[in-house]
Amino acid sequence: MHVRLTSGGIVSGVGPTMAAIRDDAPLSGQAFTEVFQIERPRGLIDMAQLLAVAGQPMRLRFREPGSPAFKAVLMPDGQGGAVVNLSFGISLVEAVQTYKLTSSDFAPTDLSIELLYLIEAKSAAMDASRTLNRRLQVARVTAEAQAFTDTLTGLKNRRALDQTMAQLTEAKSPYALMHLDLDYFKQVNDSFGHAAGDAVLQEAARRMLRVTRQQDTLARVGGDEFIFVFEAEQDRNTLADIAKRLIEALEAPILFQSQTCHISASAGIVLVAEGNDAAPEQVVDQADGALYAAKQAGRAQFCFAG
Amino acid sequence: MHGLIFRSFQSFVTLTYGAARWGAVLRRAKVPFAEFEAMLHYEPALVETLLTATEEELEKSRDHVLEDVGTFLVAHPQMDSVRRLLRFGGTSYDEFLHSLDDLAGRTRLAVPDLDLPDLMLRDECANEYSLYCTHPMDIFGPVLVGLLRAMADDYGSLACLDHRGRKGGVDCIGILLVDLDFAVGKTFDLSAGVRDRRVAAK
Numbered sequence: 073m074h075v076r077l078t079s080g081g082i083v084s085g086v087g088p089t090m091a092a093i094r095d096d097a098p099l100s101g102q103a104f105t106e107v108f109q110i111e112r113p114r115g116l117i118d119m120a121q122l123l124a125v126a127g128q129p130m131r132l133r134f135r136e137p138g139s140p141a142f143k144a145v146l147m148p149d150g151q152g153g154a155v156v157n158l159s160f161g162i163s164l165v166e167a168v169q170t171y172k173l174t175s176s177d178f179a180p181t182d183l184s185i186e187l188l189y190l191i192e193a194k195s196a197a198m199d200a201s202r203t204l205n206r207r208l209q210v211a212r213v214t215a216e217a218q219a220f221t222d223t224l225t226g227l228k229n230r231r232a233l234d235q236t237m238a239q240l241t242e243a244k245s246p247y248a249l250m251h252l253d254l255d256y257f258k259q260v261n262d263s264f265g266h267a268a269g270d271a272v273l274q275e276a277a278r279r280m281l282r283v284t285r286q287q288d289t290l291a292r293v294g295g296d297e298f299i300f301v302f303e304a305e306q307d308r309n310t311l312a313d314i315a316k317r318l319i320e321a322l323e324a325p326i327l328f329q330s331q332t333c334h335i336s337a338s339a340g341i342v343l344v345a346e347g348n349d350a351a352p353e354q355v356v357d358q359a360d361g362a363l364y365a366a367k368q369a370g371r372a373q374f375c376f377a378g
Numbered sequence: 379m380h381g382l383i384f385r386s387f388q389s390f391v392t393l394t395y396g397a398a399r400w401g402a403v404l405r406r407a408k409v410p411f412a413e414f415e416a417m418l419h420y421e422p423a424l425v426e427t428l429l430t431a432t433e434e435e436l437e438k439s440r441d442h443v444l445e446d447v448g449t450f451l452v453a454h455p456q457m458d459s460v461r462r463l464l465r466f467g468g469t470s471y472d473e474f475l476h477s478l479d480d481l482a483g484r485t486r487l488a489v490p491d492l493d494l495p496d497l498m499l500r501d502e503c504a505n506e507y508s509l510y511c512t513h514p515m516d517i518f519g520p521v522l523v524g525l526l527r528a529m530a531d532d533y534g535s536l537a538c539l540d541h542r543g544r545k546g547g548v549d550c551i552g553i554l555l556v557d558l559d560f561a562v563g564k565t566f567d568l569s570a571g572v573r574d575r576r577v578a579a580k
Contacts, residue, residue: 175568185568186484192466196463197489200382
């Protein structure tokens, strides 16, 4: 895109792209500095000043408000006049829209079409990436919902417990179930805040894992409620021993950011004998009953159901 | 192989024949997921598996399916971005044909890991061209035939295309340009794609 100037700074001719842009208001015969607002370098008014900045990058636009900016460079033509070479630079998209340009308005060597192509292709690729990210986000949320792990404590969650119990019920296998509820946990939350509460739950979970055995299932099923499933375990003494050690372990003070938190636990235990076809909900209800009895008996205790 | 290719194929079956047919194709192909992601890569062998499943499901020949994919890429309203990117090649159909030499390079500018065939156009005589398409996979020849036919339509030109076969990894397509200005083509606004996206973003 170019504009030719006479020695008096008057437009004597323009290239085809400039002609297409200004087909409603041809430039020939007009003073260059009257048609264009030269934004950089500043203060250029006459031809002598224009020639003085020959070879320097210029930034200019038409004086009509809202016109896209041009990048330009001016070179003397050797006969007192000059040729100004212009391009849209990064205003390209805006210019194509404003002047309704087509590929034939650009010189074959001009990279504008390639730039437009690239902008469009990159936008399409970006759309595809965004779509993928959105879908991955949805998948993540779904996966979390289907997960078997309690994210705070790393113990199993309700879904995992339901599955374990369904399998045991299906096989009519013997097992014992303990419903454990932390005592004084609400006070920790209320006095030291939720961060302390979370830390206490995490520490409690670690201690419970230490007391129980590899084959036992530990699930966090509510804010401060836990259910333990002891597969094949039918010995009351063993279960009583585990319950006792659990309560002891949980009663040891828990330190959180220089605060000492004290909790305890109450538990209800139920034994399910081999061949028993008690539904999981029924078993949990019985354990609940025993837990209630333990709480009534003054907390920090455990009770067997039945 | 690039997910864009699988995704395009998925769009072709889904938008032309419905989601149920696509599901049936996936079951036949024993693909364990429902959708391809445009920005991931998949095992190249999966192309053949999917294609065979589609041929069986739609009861159409392989070439027929692939040509339809080519036409779909240009002619379906939802694939307008492909049509637009191709239209950047030139203001007339013959100019577009000559721009095909640059297609693989242009594509690499935008999506460097998308491996499209190298194309070479040879002017045979007035209005007659041969297009040579080089790629290790044999799927692109028939796709190009469908795509070039649809592009002729898009420019309002009348052209005869014929797939002359594949030899040594190179497909040859004959193009006879009967009438460059046969009908009024579809319009092409250089910056419409950008504008549409801005509107969509709002």
